[in-house]
Amino acid sequence: MDPLFDEFLHVPARLSLVALLAPADWVDFAFLRDTIGTSDSALSKQISALAGAGYVEVRKGQERRTRRTFVRLTPAGRQAFERHAAALERIVAAARAQAVHPPANGSA
Template sequence: MPARLSIVALLAPAEWVEFRFLRETIGTSDSALSKQITALENAGYVAVRKERSGTARRTLVRLTDHGHAAFAAHAAALERIVGTARQRP
């Protein structure tokens, strides 16, 4: 599954997701994940929030309304493709 689709699929059911969780679940490096999140952020699909508590820092990511709509449209298109493929003899 392409990285951006994996990220968006993980974010879809959640309010905010930690960067670390995304990295570990997808199995990618910090730099590769950061690049993908930046691209999604530039497209308006995700919002990023950085928090600091003492010396601990964490980065949180969530889908925007635009991101939710885009993911729903993409998932619907994939479902149509799969449905058409299943109808073939």
């Protein structure tokens, strides 16, 4: 396994969430929920886990009588995502290389 592979971040719900946050600054909770297609409680659970790991920051605010929650990656979260994405890219590249040039003895 690649040493930069992040088991914690690889959970599909967390990986989807940080992938959505990566190109943005503050992102609205409702946008994340609707884009990922999950419930408020499931998303809250993943955001709490990521916040506990120091990967995201949460900000609550008020806009026109409506309380809103915003989320963004921390610098540590951004670095973790970039490392993990690079690890995934290396794993895929190695698999593709094996598919093109399988080992002579047939073992992987």
